[in-house]
Amino acid sequence: MTTAHAQNPPFGTLMRTWRQRRRLSQLDLALEADVSARHVSFIETGRAAPSRSMVLKLAAALDVPAREQNQLLLAAGLAPVYTERTLDDPGMSAVRSGVKRVLAAYNPFPCLAVDRGWNVLQVNAGTALLLEGVAAHLMERPNALRISLHPDGLAPRIRNLAQWRHHVIGRLRREAAVSGSAESATLLAEIESYPGGDSGAPDLGGVVVPLELDGDDGAVLTFLSTVTTFGTALDLTAAELSIEAFLPADESTAEALR
The missing domain is CATH 1.10.260.40 (lambda repressor-like DNA-binding domains)
Known part of the structure; x- marks a missing residue:
């Protein structure tokens, strides 16, 4: 007992x-x-x-x-209000179709769908540019934040790593505090252990925090991220699903992606 x-x-x-x-x-x-x-x-x-x-x-x-x-x-001895089905469940066909359409609409710009724990569920073709050089072991069970900041992931290519790391850790810390999720707390502890600059680095005074990434031939690709969620979901999988798109912050980045 x-x-x-x-x-x-x-x-x-x-x-x-x-x-x-x-x-x-x-x-x-x-x-x-x-x-x-x-x-x-x-x-x-x-x-x-x-x-x-x-x-x-x-x-x-x-x-x-x-x-x-x-x-x-x-x-409280009451029935739950939210169901939970996997994304490939027949009853989730509308959600799958919606995610697929959003991902396709953002091509050639990188866009990915993640669950509450930032595990990658689907990506579009444009995401291949972000994943160049990412170690195979990070792609076995891909996690967007792990890929972003792990030394074997995107970290070596991120020009503003300290600033981006500060942004990502702050975001995950807020999510862990709001949700009380043990999974989020564990991921936060792991991410904080990665090298890559002062996690308390201040923002540089811009409107949003950009992702500045080394591209081919010494070019710098600059992205702004946006997040889309299902606002009226009654299924946990849909409610906890986010679609994150990385939009070009300048014309040179847009042209490189095209």
Whole structure:
């Protein structure tokens, strides 16, 4: 019984963990969710059982990601709201088609689809330029952030490595804090261990952080990244899928890609 309790904490314990992660008091959460502080206290201590609507209201107030919302519902003895199917499931054909169309639309500019852990799911033809020289062992189970900053990946070709590393680590650190994901925390620790300049390097004052990459014949390819997500997904695979495109920041980069 002790092991089961450790693996499956009750709803009140999970909710308190999320509240503390968001640095909210019970009163703060009550005000945000438009419920009484007394009711929040009763739920956390197990003196009151939350309804499905209450779980979802509290989860929204705490900005709990979709996967963790399912965990909260299950901990409360309720059915999860999000399904989870693999991308190749027949029921995911619309999502697959949408991803394929987006990737194709960005050609010849690099574009890739990744899951919540930044594992690469699909790429377009233009991505081949980014992957030139990446070691084979990084392509066995490709992870976009690992490929980006690993010494055997893109790192030797990135002109502004300290700045790009600072951007990538900051982004992953925020994602790990928001999601509470052990997978993200593990990846963050790995990425932070890579060499490549001061991770606290400041931005250079531009509008966005560019990716400056060594190209052929000493040319410098400069990219700006954009991210697309499914805003109304009711499946975890779709909800956690991101499409990242690398657009040319200048005409010389665009011409080189064409």
